[in-house]
Amino acid sequence: MKSRDRFAFSLWLRVFMLLLLTVAAFCYAMFQGGFVSWFLFYAFSPYALYALLFALVPLRATAKRTLQHTRLKAGDVLSVDLEIKRTNLFPYVYVILEDDPPDTFHLQEQIEMKRMIFPWFRKTWRFSYQFNDIVRGEHQLTAVRIKTGDMFGFVEKEVILPLEKTLLVYPKMLDIPVESAASVNENGGKAVHSWLNEPTNVTTGVREYKQGDRFAWVDWKTTARRGQLMTKEFEQNQTKDLVVFADFTDEAAFETIVSMAASVLQTAVKKGVPVGLVPLGDQHLFRVDQGEWHLQDMLYYLTKVQYQPSRAPDYQSLTASEHQQTGKYVVTGHLQEELATILLGNRNRKNITVLLVKRAVDRLTAKEKQLVDRLKASGIYTTLLFEDRLHERSVR
Template sequence: MRRTLAGLTTRGRSFVAAGATAIICALILGERDLLRAGVLVLVLPLLCMLAVSRTRYRLACARRLDPARLPVGHEARVDLRLENVSRLPSGLLMVEDRVPYALGGRARFVLERIEPHGSRQLGYRIRSDVRGRYRTGPLTVRLADPFGMVELVRSFSLSDTLTVTPAIVPLPHSRLSGAWTGGGDSVARAVSAAGEDDVAPREYRHGDDLRRVHWRSTARHGELMVRREEQHFQSSGTLFLDTRRSAHWGEGLSSSFEQAVSATASIGVHLVRTGMSLRYVTDAGEALPAAPSEGAFEGLLLDALAVARRSRGNSLSAGLAALRGGEAGAREGEGLVVAVFGALSAEEARAVAAARRGTGTSVAVLLQGTPGAAERAEPQGEGTAGLLRSAGWRVLPVASAADLARAWTTAGKAGEDFVRDGS
């Protein structure tokens, strides 16, 4: 009864107050007609309250969110199925699904009647221009009487989670290689138009399977030659994001941090889809180790970047230590390293330059723009880029993530020039 009384609407409370006032005045003045009118006004919301509280029909709800992960600016659809599983028809239902303000606000529907064992299909679209993880639901149903005197709220427990990932910028193919991981006698390569002559044989060893004998090489060398055991190798690398609050400027979607997150997501997705095994590192240390499958790491990376926030740390030491570690770092720094930085001081640039080891390819993406303070303008100048280039880093200065595709082509050309000079 207490719950039902709490469900009285403003209209219902007004009727109760007016009826009680009329009854008291009628008793004081001795007016029977006023007493009858007061009783009628008071009883009406009470009857409505009794009718709504004795509602015995049961409702079931099923929901689906498609897709559960999408980039910023794209739409997802929420489908709801509300079913009356009782033997009584429902009354007037006001249905509302809880939706965060960033996804578009409330989703409300009015259903006049659901027949016994009947159902209704509901749906609406949501979108967000801000990355993050959002919860939609649960669905709430408001039961109301025809006069609008009483309104009871019942809520379901099911909800969905929508992950809005950073914007992805398509990148052109470029020759960026990392450390090779795997096993076997040789790196597996595709059969070219030259045919079997491309196979790299070796001399026969005791215990080798005779089915691996390469007869053409045997005839050429005058001794038994067998095909090498081949296994597909996978190139590995490290993706680094500088999340320090002190290294970024601006607020909102145009801030340097949001552009850095978008650039990191674009690079990570591009490299993973080319078959590279990646791990994700921030200034706080390793955030995601390499995953066994490409699709698994791509999803984990996008989920991590969707909720990435600026850190309060001021040092890159933990991140640079993790950058040198891992599988690629254990191979004498031969792994590909792609690092996305905000503002770097001269001291920080020297520390980043010293973090490069071996002959592996290292790419530094430097976010440039209009910092909020004058002291930030100098660290992003040619001094920082020069320090990194002198240590072997390929420096890609970009004003925003939209400029990354053009700069990425420059990194690829630098790799081709390196190959030609090395040959």
């Protein structure tokens, strides 16, 4: 409220100065006389009159922001269209339209989110802008700013139109090559193993379709016969359940770890595998379940999660009783002795896959190489992901 009062005071102070200049020009013409003095007064008068009317006529407008894509992933292009409609026909010489980016965009360079237009009598103003590499997260777009003024800047106006919009940018999904166990054995482990390709469920019957069921489970023959959507019922094989343990304590590879965790979850759900998510060093826990709604809950968490320096990994969650018979994907940026010891102590080592994320090959320490060899010798699948190469190299 105080800022609005200060703006109103500044506006009327400028109007007073404008009137004072107009009176001064008239007095100069009266006392000086001659063509030049009167020419200056008459030449100045239209601009002064426009500025005075500009100050008196309120700027009322409505704004509409349109996002060309509402479901985005990190690295995508965000295209935004702004449309401003005003309610009067007062001629505006220039207008600056601006849509300020939220702090969560973490812009590395100046992005042009404003534009100057010369509308005059036009009632609808439009402009578009785009980001070429949007970052993951939940972003709040709050308002559109309109700035305008007269020809010489005697009077200026600024209007802020509230226009709230929540933008969710999901983690970037990476292609995970999944091969059967036989292919891994024959080819020396060129890809992430494994049992994700094997059937996890045995059909035992059909039931009515429920919200959250995948369309891949629809029994189309029974649906056509009964005239309503029917889905298959499965006998759950608990040994095929998957839990993703994501280590979010490494700042250097944080974003890639988030992307890898999201990619594994999405791949598992597409294959009908019941899946859960355990962030190491965080209190959030997503128990093993299946279906698109469960996947969306986990992706929403991965969209909002941020690096916290105070977070420490809790590797003991890997030994929890409810995770003993499940498959485990461990996504981490640094392989430590404590983590390797816990993994080697697991009885079902063939159901464990470790995704070790590094920025470059030279970031892999000698100690980590030793631990990788120990995991390989014990039968634990270990995949090395190097960000600078943008591809995976697997060993077993």
